[in-house]
Amino acid sequence: MTAINMLRLDSSSADFNAQLKQRLAWDASEDLEIHKRVLDIIADVRQRGDAALIDYTNRFDHTHFNTGTELELSKAVLQQAWDSLPADQAQALQTAADRVRAYAEHQKLQSWQFTEADGSLLGQKVTPLDRAGLYVPGGKAAYPSSVLMNAIPAKVAGVGELIMVVPTPRGETNAMVLAAAYIAGVDRVFTIGGAQAVAALAYGTETVPAVDKIVGPGNIYVATAKKLVFGQVGIDMIAGPSEILIICDGQTNPDWIAMDLFSQAEHDENAQSILISNSGEFLNQVEISINKLLPEMERADIIRASMTGRGAFIKVANLSEAAEVANRIAPEHLELSVADPEALCAQIRNAGAIFMGRYTAEALGDYCAGPNHVLPTSSTARYSSPLGVYDFQKRSSLINCSAKGASELGKVASVLARGEGLTAHARSAEFRI
Amino acid sequence: MTAINMLRLDSSSADFNAQLKQRLAWDASEDLEIHKRVLDIIADVRQRGDAALIDYTNRFDHTHFNTGTELELSKAVLQQAWDSLPADQAQALQTAADRVRAYAEHQKLQSWQFTEADGSLLGQKVTPLDRAGLYVPGGKAAYPSSVLMNAIPAKVAGVGELIMVVPTPRGETNAMVLAAAYIAGVDRVFTIGGAQAVAALAYGTETVPAVDKIVGPGNIYVATAKKLVFGQVGIDMIAGPSEILIICDGQTNPDWIAMDLFSQAEHDENAQSILISNSGEFLNQVEISINKLLPEMERADIIRASMTGRGAFIKVANLSEAAEVANRIAPEHLELSVADPEALCAQIRNAGAIFMGRYTAEALGDYCAGPNHVLPTSSTARYSSPLGVYDFQKRSSLINCSAKGASELGKVASVLARGEGLTAHARSAEFRI
Numbered sequence: 001m002t003a004i005n006m007l008r009l010d011s012s013s014a015d016f017n018a019q020l021k022q023r024l025a026w027d028a029s030e031d032l033e034i035h036k037r038v039l040d041i042i043a044d045v046r047q048r049g050d051a052a053l054i055d056y057t058n059r060f061d062h063t064h065f066n067t068g069t070e071l072e073l074s075k076a077v078l079q080q081a082w083d084s085l086p087a088d089q090a091q092a093l094q095t096a097a098d099r100v101r102a103y104a105e106h107q108k109l110q111s112w113q114f115t116e117a118d119g120s121l122l123g124q125k126v127t128p129l130d131r132a133g134l135y136v137p138g139g140k141a142a143y144p145s146s147v148l149m150n151a152i153p154a155k156v157a158g159v160g161e162l163i164m165v166v167p168t169p170r171g172e173t174n175a176m177v178l179a180a181a182y183i184a185g186v187d188r189v190f191t192i193g194g195a196q197a198v199a200a201l202a203y204g205t206e207t208v209p210a211v212d213k214i215v216g217p218g219n220i221y222v223a224t225a226k227k228l229v230f231g232q233v234g235i236d237m238i239a240g241p242s243e244i245l246i247i248c249d250g251q252t253n254p255d256w257i258a259m260d261l262f263s264q265a266e267h268d269e270n271a272q273s274i275l276i277s278n279s280g281e282f283l284n285q286v287e288i289s290i291n292k293l294l295p296e297m298e299r300a301d302i303i304r305a306s307m308t309g310r311g312a313f314i315k316v317a318n319l320s321e322a323a324e325v326a327n328r329i330a331p332e333h334l335e336l337s338v339a340d341p342e343a344l345c346a347q348i349r350n351a352g353a354i355f356m357g358r359y360t361a362e363a364l365g366d367y368c369a370g371p372n373h374v375l376p377t378s379s380t381a382r383y384s385s386p387l388g389v390y391d392f393q394k395r396s397s398l399i400n401c402s403a404k405g406a407s408e409l410g411k412v413a414s415v416l417a418r419g420e421g422l423t424a425h426a427r428s429a430e431f432r433i
Numbered sequence: 434m435t436a437i438n439m440l441r442l443d444s445s446s447a448d449f450n451a452q453l454k455q456r457l458a459w460d461a462s463e464d465l466e467i468h469k470r471v472l473d474i475i476a477d478v479r480q481r482g483d484a485a486l487i488d489y490t491n492r493f494d495h496t497h498f499n500t501g502t503e504l505e506l507s508k509a510v511l512q513q514a515w516d517s518l519p520a521d522q523a524q525a526l527q528t529a530a531d532r533v534r535a536y537a538e539h540q541k542l543q544s545w546q547f548t549e550a551d552g553s554l555l556g557q558k559v560t561p562l563d564r565a566g567l568y569v570p571g572g573k574a575a576y577p578s579s580v581l582m583n584a585i586p587a588k589v590a591g592v593g594e595l596i597m598v599v600p601t602p603r604g605e606t607n608a609m610v611l612a613a614a615y616i617a618g619v620d621r622v623f624t625i626g627g628a629q630a631v632a633a634l635a636y637g638t639e640t641v642p643a644v645d646k647i648v649g650p651g652n653i654y655v656a657t658a659k660k661l662v663f664g665q666v667g668i669d670m671i672a673g674p675s676e677i678l679i680i681c682d683g684q685t686n687p688d689w690i691a692m693d694l695f696s697q698a699e700h701d702e703n704a705q706s707i708l709i710s711n712s713g714e715f716l717n718q719v720e721i722s723i724n725k726l727l728p729e730m731e732r733a734d735i736i737r738a739s740m741t742g743r744g745a746f747i748k749v750a751n752l753s754e755a756a757e758v759a760n761r762i763a764p765e766h767l768e769l770s771v772a773d774p775e776a777l778c779a780q781i782r783n784a785g786a787i788f789m790g791r792y793t794a795e796a797l798g799d800y801c802a803g804p805n806h807v808l809p810t811s812s813t814a815r816y817s818s819p820l821g822v823y824d825f826q827k828r829s830s831l832i833n834c835s836a837k838g839a840s841e842l843g844k845v846a847s848v849l850a851r852g853e854g855l856t857a858h859a860r861s862a863e864f865r866i
Binding site: 088089091092093095096103106107112114120121122124125127129130142143144145176212213231233234238253255256259260262263265266267297298299303327341342345348349350351352353354355356357359360361362363364365366367368369370371372375378380381382383384385386388390394395396397398399400401402403405406409410411412413415416417419420421422423424425426427428429431432 | 521522524525526528529536539540545547553554555557558560562563575576577578609645646664666667671686688689692693695696698699700730731732736760774775778781782783784785786787788789790792793794795796797798799800801802803804805808811813814815816817818819821823827828829830831832833834835836838839842843844845846848849850852853854855856857858859860861862864865
């Protein structure tokens with residue numbers, strides 16, 4: 001095996017910003033051919049409902065469904081999956097679910113209102129979505145942790161009905177995925193996937209009820225379908241490749257850091273693992289650890305491609321500079337593997353999730369620490385947030401004017417409305433003066 | 434003038450759902466030619482920066498700018514606009530700004546954290562966006578209220594720098610718009626508009642700094658540009674035509690209700706004004722009021738087109754049924770013009786803003802009640818919310834495991850990671866056991 005030579009950047013070099021920008025660049029341009037095929041599938045499902053949904057499912061998933069009702073998995077099937085799990089898996093799944101739920105409970109928004117001196121009431125009413133849809137990829141690469149992370153915040157928010165879709169290629173189901181759906185409290189499960197499943201959730205068919213929002217990861221067809229039905233329903237973010245950024249002061253075991261970098265790199269050849277340190281010598285040590293540990297890894301080829309193609313080691317003068325580079329990158333996962341993570345955290349503005357201290361491996365957050373593992377990628381942490389209970393709640397403004405309040409506000413509204421040339425607005429307000 | 438005959442629907446008729454669906458239908462399909470022209474403008478501004486921005490601005494806005502610096506309006510110009518306002522307008526604007534700010538203060542999210550028994554810390558850190566952009570339409574149809582509604586939540590959130598863009602066709606500025614920017618605390622103002630302004634905000638030029646999120650209304654070019662730069666930056670919603678839904682028990686002055694319907698209808702021929710009542714006789718009275726008041730209205734032609742083309746009167750059996758129809762419509766603005774608005778409000782799940790009681794004209798909310806007037810349209814209130822402080826804040830998850838916590842969680846993560854075939858994840862966790 002040839003050794004991995006990590007790309008080295010130095011924040012003191014004149015072209016550092018340009019080099020960093022180039023390394024971070026990610027082309028998420030759309031494939032127009034896929035776009036067109038997905039549009040056709042959506043239109044067909046809208047028009048023919050179950051018939052189209054069954055056709056596409058049988059064709060793409062090599063299944064043999066005849067009627068809509070065959071697409072649904074009963075609660076008994078889910079419970080059976082749960083009951084069949086080995087004890088260690090069941091316990092791990094339950095612990096993870098309990099912790100994700102406990103953290104999510106902290107995120108619940110509450111309605112509020114206040115009354116003004118003249119008796120007028122102002123407020124904000126928070127309600128859960130009536131119905132949400134959860135897309136879960138099928139086959140071998142199914143992630144039960146993803147079911148927990150997407151389903152539990154919806155249930156904590158109080159969503160009326162949570163519908164999960166998961167394809168079953170050649171009839172194959174994943175017991176851990178179904179078990180996760182069971183303990184997360186998913187209400188109904190349909191064995192469909194791809195753009196046809198997204199279309200069914202967005203518009204409804206005779207069998208699948210239309211939802212208000214669709215969340216969950218999927219391949220390029222699923223992602224494209226979600227973009228195309230946005231507006232008809234809400235969607236969560238469209239995720240790019242996974243990323244980790246580690247800031248280390250050089251005092252953590254380099255093997256630990258190497259493995260933490262691997263844990264993102266093994267996801268995908270396009271995943272991005274970056275290490276920042278104020279110690280050039282430490283960067284050398286981690287590179288040695290990388291080459292020592294790589295041959296032991298089951299997914300060594302993916303890790304090698306990711307580290308070589310998209311990874312980087314960045315040397316900075318000090319940790320404050322490291323924080324500023326991190327803010328510019330706005331990573332999905334940020335590990336602060338330093339002596340005083342609280343102090344460094346105070347300097348961080350842009351990151352999906354922050355893993356503080358040498359013991360907090362990013363992988364703990366992927367599964368069971370409690371916070372969500374659905375996080376903003378590709379620098380979108382500059383303006384967006386982890387998936388949470390708030391994604392399944394909405395707010396309505398409340399205004400209840402007293403006669404006196406309406407009279408006073410009516411005068412103000414009248415002046416402003418006439419200033420904008422909207423005289424029906426003005427007269428509507430003036431009627432109440 | 435021929436009389437307006439409102440479309441009548443009755444919830445007891447067999448095809449009510451289909452008829453309602455048809456009346457609500459709104460084709461927001463994209464114009465591919467506009468799409469292509471906007472893509473070209475964005476690419477050109479990305480590549481040529483200020484030079485392209487100035488070219489497009491001079492061409493589309495009939496201006497004569499030569500350098501980037503000429504595009505910026507100084508703070509002195511804004512203050513001059515404020516100082517030049519007639520007293521009644523200045524006072525109305527200040528009252529509106531104060532009330533919008535006071536309401537927004539209630540929306541601020543706070544960071545939180547908690548410590549577990551083993552010393553591990555979990556939390557959520559809330560930070561404002563570094564920089565936000567506010568698009569404001571120029572020319573005659575400029576709305577100072579819109580400046581307040583978009584700018585104030587951003588400033589309350591603590592956004593580092595708020596950049597406003599407003600085109601000045603033929604050099605024309607609107608004093609009320611600039612005055613509103615002044616009292617809302619906008620940091621910098623550039624006299625640019627259209628797709629070129631959106632591109633400049635998204636990618637930055639030599640003169641215009643790149644922002645993290647772009648908000649504010651605009652024409653089809655602006656809306657298309659916002660969609661196309663989404664991902665590079667965050668955006669607010671893409672608004673459809675304005676809507677009002679009024680539920681009335683038949684006891685409000687029919688002239689008031691007619692004028693409230695007009696106040697949406699005058700926005701735009703595609704605006705939608707719907708009245709629901711349990712009294713057919715009241716619907717007749719409101720129709721009489723409509724035809725009595727219409728000739729007095731300055732924007733009578735727009736109102737007539739909107740009421741005739743998209744309006745509706747819906748007869749229901751009782752107010753509970755009215756609430757269910759409202760939940761299905763999920764209107765932008767919902768007036769509950771009834772004796773007991775609290776009781777009816779408790780049945781409402783889907784609405785952007787709820788105006789309770791006979792005195793609370795929707796127009797008060799447009800200008801000065803306090804809650805935002807940027808609201809979800811086209812039934813998107815099923816899953817989205819008014820613009821608010823929360824749109825200018827983001828959350829980062831915090832995890833800081835103690836040695837003991839990492840050891841316990843590591844065991845759980847290891848089992849789940851191996852269940853998903855991700856062994857680098859497992860080993861990264863196991864290092865800390």
